[in-house]
């Protein structure tokens with residue numbers, strides 16, 4: 001039975017990935033999930049799989065090299081899928097330090113622990129042991145409104161503290177591959193949306209605010225473009241890259257679903273109106289009048305877009321879920337998980353929201 005070490009598995013993409021992997025491989029794999037449980041980590045996301053015999057949760061900080069090394073010493077980890085990170089651009093603008101700690105130093109700890117466990121006396125590595133570093137297309141910087149796509153060959157030009165820290169972590173993974181021939185891949189993915197996403201990110205924030213008749217904050221002119229990918233398609237891409245991709249290669253994941261933020265907001269409002277029955281009291285709260293233009297994000301990247309040519313040609317992956325279907329599935333999930341949303345928006349979230357939006 002192959003053992004996976006997943007970091008950040010209690011977060012948005014990590015928890016979707018764990019669900020995806022158990023759906024796909026069932027009892028053929030074992031997953032150890034290591035997560036510090038920051039504000040973004042939530043064991044509620046994994047309630048339905050927590051009792052499986054082939055699943056283990058370990059609460060640990062990826063910056064804690066002793067704790068991480070111990071996991072490698074006690075288990076024959078054959079696959080690492082490294083999600084754990086601070087992931088929100090706005091928070092990185094307010095407090096960059098923790099981004100460098102977790103995203104850069106934490107990745108270094110993960111690389112060192114895997115290298116120590118997998119390296120053989122002759123400097124080669126145990127066969128079929130692999131590390132996948134999950135990264136973002138934001139490392140490539142910003143595209144012009146009408147100008148081209150990000151490719152794996154696009155030079156790195158990060159702007160935010162978040163993307164700079166992810167770029168640094170990518171560079172460390174590349175350095176380990178180049179220096180030690182460390183068996184790894186990097187994936188750089190576009191913006192994800194779907195179940196379990198924390199409502200600091202655009203799509204769940206807009207869904208939640210609209211359902212409560214709260215203002216929908218649009219940064220700047222609302223015309224910044226993101227290339228949205230349904231999270232399950234990303235999870236599938238990660239697995240396909242790790243099993244079918246060429247080792248040491250980078251693959252961009254995303255593709256051809258570019259939307260302006262303001263378009264996203266209108267699609268969400270229209271879909272909510274379609275999906276809520278007339279008798280549902282939330283229906284009356286959903287209104288275009290909630291749209292509020294606010295002060296722009298500092299250093300706001302204008303456009304991200306991926307042409308997924310390499311992953312399609314080499315691995316056979318393509319984005320399967322149409323946005324209209326993905327957004328309906330996402331909204332349906334939030335309808336069915338009102339308690340989840342209530343729990344994550346109580347307490348600290350109120351203070352976060354106040355800090356982030358009251359001055360705008």
Ligand code: NAD
Pocket residue numbers: 007008009010011012013014034035036037038039040041042060061062063082083084085086087088102106134135136137166188189190191192193198
């Ligand atoms: P998230 O913020 O929802 O989850 C991050 C998880 O990491 C949380 O469970 C958190 O508790 C955990 N974590 C944070 N610091 C930790 C530490 N020091 N030690 C151990 N665990 C820690 O993030 P996400 O949106 O699921 O993103 C996952 C990964 O995918 C990140 O590396 C991110 O850069 C990358 N990514 C995200 C997107 C996106 O649209 N969300 C797109 C491309 C790439």
Ligand code: TYD
Pocket residue numbers: 089090191200201202203205217218219220224225226261297
């Ligand atoms: P976000 O979900 O934070 O992802 P990222 O910054 O990593 O792309 O933001 C997506 C886009 O939505 C980005 O252009 C910023 C914008 N945005 C708003 O206009 N209002 C908001 O309240 C948030 C959170 C984001």
